[in-house]
Amino acid sequence: MSRPPKQIHLAAHFPGVNNTTVWSDPEAGSHIEFSSFAHFARTAERGKFDFLFLAEGLRLREQNGQIYDLDVVGRPDTFTVLAALAAVTERLGLTGTINSTFNEPYEVARQFASLDHLSDGRAGWNVVTSWDAFTGENFRRGGFLAQEHRYRRASNFLRATWELFDSWHGDEIVADAAAGVFLGDPEAGSFEHHDEDFDIAGRFTVPRSPQGRPVILQAGDSEEGREFAASSADAIFSRHSTLTAGQAFYADVKGRLARYGRTHDELLILPAATFVLGDTDAQAQELAHEVRLAQVSGQTAIKFLEQLWNRDLSGYDPDGPLPEIDPVAGENAVSRGRASVRYHKDPLAIAREWRDLAAAKNLSIRELIIEVTGRQSFVGSPATVARQINDLVQADAADGFILVPHVTPGGLDRFVDAVVPLLQERGVYRADYTGPTLRHHLGLAEPRRAGAAKEAGS
Amino acid sequence: MSDSFPLLHLAVALDGAGRHPAAWRAPRARPLELLTARYWSDLVAEAERGLLDFVTIEDSLGLQSASPVEQDRRTDHVRGRLDALLIAARVAPLTRHIGLVPTVVVTHTEPFHIAKAIATLDYVSTGRAGVRVRVSTRPDETAHFGRRPPALVRLDEVSTSAAQRPLVDLFDEAADYVEVIRRLWDSWEDDAEIRDVATGRFVDRAKLHYIDFEGRWFSVKGPSITPRPPQGQPLVSALAHQSVPYRLVGRSADIGYVTPHDTTQAEAVVDEIRAEQVAAGRGAESVLVFADLDVFLDDTAAAAAARKARLDDLAGAEYGSDARVFTGTPAELADLLQEWQSAGLAGFRLRPGTVPHDLEQITRGLVPELQRRGAFRTEYRAETLRGRLGLPRPANRYAVA
Numbered sequence: 001m002s003r004p005p006k007q008i009h010l011a012a013h014f015p016g017v018n019n020t021t022v023w024s025d026p027e028a029g030s031h032i033e034f035s036s037f038a039h040f041a042r043t044a045e046r047g048k049f050d051f052l053f054l055a056e057g058l059r060l061r062e063q064n065g066q067i068y069d070l071d072v073v074g075r076p077d078t079f080t081v082l083a084a085l086a087a088v089t090e091r092l093g094l095t096g097t098i099n100s101t102f103n104e105p106y107e108v109a110r111q112f113a114s115l116d117h118l119s120d121g122r123a124g125w126n127v128v129t130s131w132d133a134f135t136g137e138n139f140r141r142g143g144f145l146a147q148e149h150r151y152r153r154a155s156n157f158l159r160a161t162w163e164l165f166d167s168w169h170g171d172e173i174v175a176d177a178a179a180g181v182f183l184g185d186p187e188a189g190s191f192e193h194h195d196e197d198f199d200i201a202g203r204f205t206v207p208r209s210p211q212g213r214p215v216i217l218q219a220g221d222s223e224e225g226r227e228f229a230a231s232s233a234d235a236i237f238s239r240h241s242t243l244t245a246g247q248a249f250y251a252d253v254k255g256r257l258a259r260y261g262r263t264h265d266e267l268l269i270l271p272a273a274t275f276v277l278g279d280t281d282a283q284a285q286e287l288a289h290e291v292r293l294a295q296v297s298g299q300t301a302i303k304f305l306e307q308l309w310n311r312d313l314s315g316y317d318p319d320g321p322l323p324e325i326d327p328v329a330g331e332n333a334v335s336r337g338r339a340s341v342r343y344h345k346d347p348l349a350i351a352r353e354w355r356d357l358a359a360a361k362n363l364s365i366r367e368l369i370i371e372v373t374g375r376q377s378f379v380g381s382p383a384t385v386a387r388q389i390n391d392l393v394q395a396d397a398a399d400g401f402i403l404v405p406h407v408t409p410g411g412l413d414r415f416v417d418a419v420v421p422l423l424q425e426r427g428v429y430r431a432d433y434t435g436p437t438l439r440h441h442l443g444l445a446e447p448r449r450a451g452a453a454k455e456a457g458s
Numbered sequence: 459m460s461d462s463f464p465l466l467h468l469a470v471a472l473d474g475a476g477r478h479p480a481a482w483r484a485p486r487a488r489p490l491e492l493l494t495a496r497y498w499s500d501l502v503a504e505a506e507r508g509l510l511d512f513v514t515i516e517d518s519l520g521l522q523s524a525s526p527v528e529q530d531r532r533t534d535h536v537r538g539r540l541d542a543l544l545i546a547a548r549v550a551p552l553t554r555h556i557g558l559v560p561t562v563v564v565t566h567t568e569p570f571h572i573a574k575a576i577a578t579l580d581y582v583s584t585g586r587a588g589v590r591v592r593v594s595t596r597p598d599e600t601a602h603f604g605r606r607p608p609a610l611v612r613l614d615e616v617s618t619s620a621a622q623r624p625l626v627d628l629f630d631e632a633a634d635y636v637e638v639i640r641r642l643w644d645s646w647e648d649d650a651e652i653r654d655v656a657t658g659r660f661v662d663r664a665k666l667h668y669i670d671f672e673g674r675w676f677s678v679k680g681p682s683i684t685p686r687p688p689q690g691q692p693l694v695s696a697l698a699h700q701s702v703p704y705r706l707v708g709r710s711a712d713i714g715y716v717t718p719h720d721t722t723q724a725e726a727v728v729d730e731i732r733a734e735q736v737a738a739g740r741g742a743e744s745v746l747v748f749a750d751l752d753v754f755l756d757d758t759a760a761a762a763a764a765r766k767a768r769l770d771d772l773a774g775a776e777y778g779s780d781a782r783v784f785t786g787t788p789a790e791l792a793d794l795l796q797e798w799q800s801a802g803l804a805g806f807r808l809r810p811g812t813v814p815h816d817l818e819q820i821t822r823g824l825v826p827e828l829q830r831r832g833a834f835r836t837e838y839r840a841e842t843l844r845g846r847l848g849l850p851r852p853a854n855r856y857a858v859a
Contacts, residue, residue, distance in 0.1 A: 080578035083547035114541035140676030175489035186531040
C-alpha cells in the first residue's frame with residue numbers, strides 16, 4: 001500500500017540585499033516602497049502560499065572599509081511592513097527575521113503578539129542571533145556576544161518570550177459591563193524569568209493572540225543550530241535544496257526530534273530555492289545563464305573573491321585567471337556585516353578547489369564565481385519545475401520550499417500563474433486555504449502553553 | 459499647498475475604549491474588540507472622515523495601571539493593549555490622508571529600531587507618519603527589561619531640585635534619542651539610490667552618512683538601513699506638563715502637547731516652550747503647541763454632564779485628568795478652542811472620553827461647527843502630514859548644498 005502523496009508547502013522570500021537580486025533588470029521596482037511589498041504579498045496569496053518572509057540586516061554591509069554598493073542596499077523595518085501587509089492580505093502568513101541580540105524579549109514578544117492579533121493569527125518569527133561588534137555599533141546596548149554564547153542567548157531569549165506569550169491564557173477578558181468586570185483574573189499577564197541572560201519580571205501587555213505564539217522559524221545550519229531547531233522551531237529555513245544534501249539534512253534534523261518528545265510532523269524542512277522559468281527547458285537554461293551573468297558582474301566577481309581571499313584584489317582582472325597569492329588566514333577583515341563569510345571555514349582548501357576547477361575548465365575569475373556560487377535551484381519549463389519540486393518533496397529532501405525570486409516585485413508572478421496550477425492538478429498542493437492561521441497552513445498543532453501541563457497535573 | 463494657520467489643527471488621542479475608566483461600559487463601546495484590526499481601522503477611518511490632522515495612539519511598556527509606580531491589579535478597567543506603532547502600520551494602507559502618530563517609549567527601546575520603524579511607517583502611509591516620544595519613569599516597566607536600575611523618579615514628588623535630577627537625566631536621554639533618530643532619517647540623502655548599470659553601483663555611497671553619535675548614555679554609528687522617508691523628517695511630538703519636558707519639546711520636537719486649564723496658563727506654557735526653543739538655537743523653526751483636552755460631548759450641555767456623571771458613578775469616582783476636562787456641546791467646545799487659540803496654540807489634541815460616541819461628536823459635531831465658522835479645513839489638500847501642518851520638508855543636514 002502506498003502512502004498518499006505529501007502536500008507541498010510553499011513560501012516566498014522578498015528579494016534581498018545580496019547579488020541574487022537583479023536590480024538592473026528593466027522590470028525591477030523599488031525595494032522600499034510599500035507597493036512592491038503589497039504586489040509581492042498579493043501574488044504569494046494568490047498562489048496560496050503558506051507565508052511571505054522578510055530578511056533583516058541591522059548594519060549596511062561593508063567591504064574594504066566602505067559600504068558595499070554593488071547589491072541592493074537598504075530595506076524597511078520588518079515588523080512595520082508585516083503589520084501593513086496584514087491590511088492587504090487575508091490568509092498569507094507574515095514572517096520575518098528578528099534578531100535576539102539587539103532586542104529584548106519583552107519588546108519582541110509585544111511586537112509579535114500584536115502582529116498576531118492584527119493579522120488574525122498569521123505571524124511567524126525567524127529567530128537569529130548575531131555576534132558581531134560591527135552591528136553592535138548601531139545599538140545603545142552596543143557590544144556583542146561571544147560566538148559560543150549565541151545559541152544560549154537565542155534559546156534563553158526564545159524561552160523568555162514563550163513565557164510572555166503564555167502569561168495570558170486567553171480567557172481573562174470578560175468585559176462584563178453590567179458587573180463592571182473587565183478582567184477575570186487580577187494577575188493576568190504576570191511573569192517572571194531569570195537566567196544567565198535575562199532577569200525580568202512583571203506583567204505582559206498583550207493578551208493571548210490567535211496563534212498563542214508566533215510560528216518559529218530557524219535558519220542555522222551548524223550542529224548547535226540543528227539542535228536548536230529540533231528543540232524549538234516549527235520550520236527550518238535550510239540551505240540544502242538538492243536531492244542528496246536535502247535528504248541528508250532532512251533525515252538528520254527530523255531524527256533529532258524524538259529526543260525532545262516531538263514527532264516527525266512538528267518541524268517542517270523548507271530549503272530556500274531560486275528558480276528560472278522558460279517556455280521550454282532549453283529557453284529556461286538560456287535565461288538562467290543570462291540571470292547568472294547579471295548576478296555576477298565583473299565587479300561582483302572580484303568582491304566575492306575578496307570575501308574568500310580576505311584581502312584587497314581590486315587590481316585583478318575579472319576576465320583573467322585566479323590570483324596566484326593565497327588567502328589571508330584568520331578573522332575576515334575584508335567583509336563585514338555578511339553572515340556568509342563565516343561559512344568559509346578553510347579558505348586555503350577552498351581556494352585550492354577553486355584553482356583546480358578553474359584550471360580544469362579554463363575559467364576566468366568571473367566564470368569561476370558564476371560556476372561556484374548561487375546556481376538556480378530550479379530551471380525549466382513550468383512542467384519541469386513542478387516535477388522537480390514534487391520529486392524532491394516526495395523523496396523527503398524537503399517538505400516544501402521558500403522561493404527566492406530574483407526580480408522585485410514581479411519575480412513570483414509567473415511561478416504562481418504557471419507552476420502552482422500544475423502542482424494543484426497533481427493533487428500535491430492546496431487548491432485554497434483551509435484555515436485562518438499560519439499554524440494551520442503549516443499543519444501544526446496549537447502550542448502547548450508553558451506551565452499548562454503542571455497546572456493540569458496539580 | 460499647505461492648509462495651515464489661522465485654521466486650527468485638530469488631532470484625537472486614541473486609547474482603548476476612551477479616556478474615562480468606565481468608557482468600556484458605555485452603551486456603544488466594543489470592549490471585546492480592543493485588540494482587533496477592525497476596531498482600530500474603524501476609529502481611524504472615522505477620524506479621517508472628520509478631516510482631522512492626525513491621530514495619536516497611546517502605548518506603554520507595561521500593563522495599564524491607575525497607580526503611577528506599580529501595578530494596581532484592578533479588574534474593573536481596560537487592561538491589555540497592542541503595540542501602537544504596529545496598529546498605525548496596520549491602518550496605514552486603509553487610509554489616505556490622516557496622519558498616524560503612535561506613542562513610543564524611548565527609555566527602554568533602541569533608537570536605531572525606532573528610527574527605521576517610523577521611517578517605514580512613513581513609507582507605508584506615503585508621508586503621514588509621526589511619533590510621540592514618551593519617557594518611562596515607572597519601576598515596574600524598568601523591571602520588564604532588567605537592563606538598568608529601577609528609576610527613582612516620582613512624578614508626584616519632583617518639586618525639589620534633588621528629586622528633579624533623575625527626571626532631568628531621563629529627558630536629556632530622550633533628547634539624545636530624538637537627535638539620533640533625526641540623524642538616522644537624514645543618513646541617506648534623497649538621491650542616494652542611483653541604480654547605475656554602467657558602473658554596477660546600486661547606491662552612491664558618498665550620499666550615505668555615518669551619524670557617529672556619541673552621548674552620555676549611548677552611541678550609534680549609522681547609517682540607517684532604511685532610506686530617508688518621504689517626509690524627510692517624520693513629525694516628532696511629546697506630551698509635557700512641566701519645565702523639564704517643556705525643554706524637550708523646545709529643543710527636540712515639532713509638536714508639543716500641553717495641558718493648560720485656561721488661556722492664561724496656555725500663554726505661559728507657550729512662552730516657556732518658545733524660550734526653550736530659542737535657547738536650543740531653534741528660534742527659526744516651527745514648534746507647534748497643541749493643548750490637550752478631555753472631552754465629553756452631547757447635543758446639550760446637560761446631556762453631556764449627565765452622561766459623564768453616569769460614567770463617574772460606574773467608576774466609583776469623579777473623573778480626574780492632567781488636562782482640562784470639557785463637558786458640553788460641540789458648539790461650546792468650538793467657542794473654547796477659538797478662545798484658547800489666541801494664546802498662541804496651533805491646535806488641539808482632543809481625548810475622547812468614550813469611543814466611538816465622543817469621537818463622532820468631534821468628527822460630526824465639532825468639525826462642521828468649526829467649518830461653519832471658517833476655522834477648520836473643508837477638504838484635505840496637503841499630501842503629507844508635514845504639509846498639512848504648514849511645515850516644510852526639511853533639507854538634509856548631511857547634504858552638501
